[in-house]
Amino acid sequence: MRKRVSDSIFVRSFCSAFPLTVICILLLSACHKEAKPTENKGKGAGNSPTSAVVFVASKQALSTPIEVQGTIVAKEFVEIRPEINGRLTYENIQDGAQVSAGTILARINADDLRAQDSKLRSQLTIAKQNLDRVEQLLGRNGASQLELDNAKNQANILQADIQLNNVALSKTIIRAPFSGRLGFKLISKGAYVSPSTLLTTLTQVNPLWVEFIVPERYIANIKIGQEVKVNMPDQGTPVDAVIKALDPNIDAGSRSLSVRAQLKSVPVGTQPGVSAKVQYILNQQSDAILIPSQCIIPEVRGKKVILIKNGIATPSMVETGWRDEKRVQILSGVQSGDTILATSIMQIRPDMPVRISGVIQ
Numbered sequence: 001m002r003k004r005v006s007d008s009i010f011v012r013s014f015c016s017a018f019p020l021t022v023i024c025i026l027l028l029s030a031c032h033k034e035a036k037p038t039e040n041k042g043k044g045a046g047n048s049p050t051s052a053v054v055f056v057a058s059k060q061a062l063s064t065p066i067e068v069q070g071t072i073v074a075k076e077f078v079e080i081r082p083e084i085n086g087r088l089t090y091e092n093i094q095d096g097a098q099v100s101a102g103t104i105l106a107r108i109n110a111d112d113l114r115a116q117d118s119k120l121r122s123q124l125t126i127a128k129q130n131l132d133r134v135e136q137l138l139g140r141n142g143a144s145q146l147e148l149d150n151a152k153n154q155a156n157i158l159q160a161d162i163q164l165n166n167v168a169l170s171k172t173i174i175r176a177p178f179s180g181r182l183g184f185k186l187i188s189k190g191a192y193v194s195p196s197t198l199l200t201t202l203t204q205v206n207p208l209w210v211e212f213i214v215p216e217r218y219i220a221n222i223k224i225g226q227e228v229k230v231n232m233p234d235q236g237t238p239v240d241a242v243i244k245a246l247d248p249n250i251d252a253g254s255r256s257l258s259v260r261a262q263l264k265s266v267p268v269g270t271q272p273g274v275s276a277k278v279q280y281i282l283n284q285q286s287d288a289i290l291i292p293s294q295c296i297i298p299e300v301r302g303k304k305v306i307l308i309k310n311g312i313a314t315p316s317m318v319e320t321g322w323r324d325e326k327r328v329q330i331l332s333g334v335q336s337g338d339t340i341l342a343t344s345i346m347q348i349r350p351d352m353p354v355r356i357s358g359v360i361q
Contacts, residue, residue: 049355052344054308055292056359059336062288062329063281064322070212070278072232072270073260076178076204082108083171085194093185093200103176106187106199110172117165124158131155180204206266210241212278216255221282222246228261228280232270238279240264289330292360295340296320296328305334306341306348313341313352 080093086108093105131151137143183201187193210230214222224246229238241261250257261278263270296318297304307314318333334340341348342360 049311049353050344050348051355051357052308052348053342053358053360054356055295055340055342057289057291057330057334057336057338057340059287060290062285062290062322064284065279066218066282067277067279068212068214070210070230070276072263072272072274072276073209073211074180074203074205074272075207075209075262076180076202077272078177078202080105080174080176080199080202081195081197082106082174082193082199083195084108084168086110086172086192088187088189088191088193091185091187091189091199093182093187095182095184097182099176099179099182099202101176101178104173105176105182106174108172108174108193110169113165113169113172117162117169120158120162120165124155124162127151127155127158174199176202178202178204203272205270205272208263208266208270208272209244209260210263210276210278211258211260212276213251213254213256214259216250216257218282219250219257222257222259222280226280228278230261230263231277231279232267232274235267235270239267241278289334289336290327291330291334291340292342293323293326293328295342295345297345305330306345306350307334308339308341308354308356311353311355313348313350313354315350 088106089109090107091105092103099105131148131154134143134148134151138145138148180202181204183203185200187197187199191197193199210228222243224243226243228241228243230241231238241263243259243261245260247258291305295305297306302317303320304315304317307316316333319331321329321331323329339356341354348354
């Protein structure tokens with residue numbers, strides 16, 4: 001009984017000494033200290049791991065395909081025109097016909113040239129007889145050396161005139177210079193022609209070439225003998241071609257180089273002038289590291305990925321190379337075997353624990 005009285009007296013004394021407001025503050029402070037959890041020892045420690053899907057880097061074969069527009073062209077093409085004036089007495093031009101080298105396509109009237117040839121040969125016969133007589137007289141001192149020289153000169157001139165006339169006669173026959181396909185017939189028998197008259201065209205349709213343009217930045221990767229793939233309309237299977245020639249000059253306007261490649265085989269119906277898509281390989285690597293493009297995090301100063309090392313997210317700056325819609329080549333910053341974050345990239349921060357829930361291929 002005495003103890004309860006003493007406690008009551010102590011409480012009344014304490015309350016009278018301290019205001020009620022101060023007592024409440026002290027009680028709240030004590031409760032807060034008891035409820036305060038233990039502070040984290042390290043950054044990210046104590047947090048539950050975040051689930052994410054990853055990609056494991058490995059060395060892969062890489063080829064960089066470039067596709068450009070091209071045009072199928074004929075290796076040989078010529079306009080058939082006569083070399084001399086005259087009337088066309090014969091023509092053997094059929095629209096689109098296939099002809100062999102040396103085929104006679106047309107003849108020009110050569111009656112005057114044949115008559116001239118007969119005349120010159122008669123004169124040459126007389127000149128040779130005269131030369132023989134002068135040589136005999138010179139042996140008996142009946143002619144001078146000058147007369148002999150004049151006789152020889154006359155015979156030589158006539159011989160040269162005959163050769164010149166023969167050349168003109170050969171020009172009256174118009175032949176196909178190479179095997180190929182004729183164009184449309186543009187002249188008819190009986191027409192008077194001259195060197196400016198176009199009779200037809202001749203195109204070599206086998207083999208065919210493809211001509212395409214290579215941008216300046218890729219020129220170092222183009223070599224004679226390199227193979228390319230050619231896709232033409234209505235041709236389901238690409239045709240192989242081999243680069244045969246490079247233009248010695250780069251076009252100053254487009255900063256590009258013209259390239260010609262020969263088709264290894266010519267599909268039926270393929271004609272010069274057809275458009276084509278040419279695909280060539282810039283470089284080939286057997287140990288390239290390719291990762292999904294979704295793993296790349298762009299930054300102001302470059303690009304980075306999040307590596308998972310011992311279950312902890314670790315950022316790594318990377319240098320990228322070739323890329324397409326799904327993959328990116330990594331030149332530095334990632335090694336073969338590294339585990340790279342592929343999902344939840346925006347939620348995971350450096351040093352956060354990560355639980356791997358799946359691996360993408």
